[in-house]
Amino acid sequence: MKAFQVSAPQDYRLVDTEVPDAAPGEVLVRVAFAGICGxxxxxxxxxxxxxxxxxxTGHEFAGLVEAVGEGVQGLAIGDRVCIDPVISCGHCYPCRIGRPNVCTALEVIGVHRNGGFEERVNVPAGNVHRLPEHLGLDAAALVEPYSIAANVLGRMQPHPGDRLLILGAGVIGLTILQVARALGIEDVTVSDVIDARLATARELGATRTLNGAEQDVEAEVAALTGGEGMPLIADAACVPALLPQMLRMASPAGRIGLLGFNPTPSDLVQLEVIKKELTLVGSRLNNRKFPEVIELMASGRLDPLALVSHRLPFDDMPGAIEMIDHHPERARKVLIQIGA
Structure with missing residues (x-):
């Protein structure tokens, strides 16, 4: 069977590999669609x-159960499924308090073990979610990025009537926008420096957009909120240098959700945090958000296919990587069709 393998940095290609047997406690999934993520x-x-x-690689994917390993219950050959990539031990402190997405022995499908950019892949049965019949496998392949959005919003604990500012209108910013609207957050401002991205944000329900290259976002937020500041700020731009501005733009008792893995230090003015009693929360992967996102998609409150800019066959995978690398302005979410 075919698989997309990264052997070392900048060394990637389609390769031939053996079809695995369904391991005990796991199911063999025939992958239909997989999304390319940052x-x-x-x-x-x-x-x-x-x-x-x-x-x-590949942690955003959906397909059909092709074989069931020993000891697996509740799943059958032919089931339409998507896969939560978060594998946790169930015993460490984070797992014991209900935070398995930061398990001390965390493994992520497509990072620590092989993922969905192959025709068939073994995955733990506990990570497999059956799909409603009317939810397409192409849409279901995008449950994972929406679970990232659901997770950060859950960590920020919105209150009724809260306003939300999203910094960054890339894929994650747009998923946060869609999930926020689906959860009833009515006033959502999106900031970016690329007009095309902001146009997409408006199409997907942003109340207003701000171009940070042309407008003073901090002044606009102050004017919009009468100087009070934003109760909710989601950092989907993931630029460490923006943290001081986020602290200033946050309202007293505000919550800031951070998503970036950038190791560059950020300036944190403790006075801003303490005088407003701000809450800064990190958000990594998702904490059992797949059922919530699947229900939102099945009900029509999320439109994942609106994010898809390209659908390409598996054979074009190396070219898709080259396009994203050299022409990122053309690509929003690139969806790869691997099987039928």
Missing amino acids: SDMHIIHGDNAFVRFPRI
């Missing part, structure tokens, strides 16, 4: 500290 690009560039090479 995290996959970081692996290719050698910027992911967690990956072990060689690696078949």
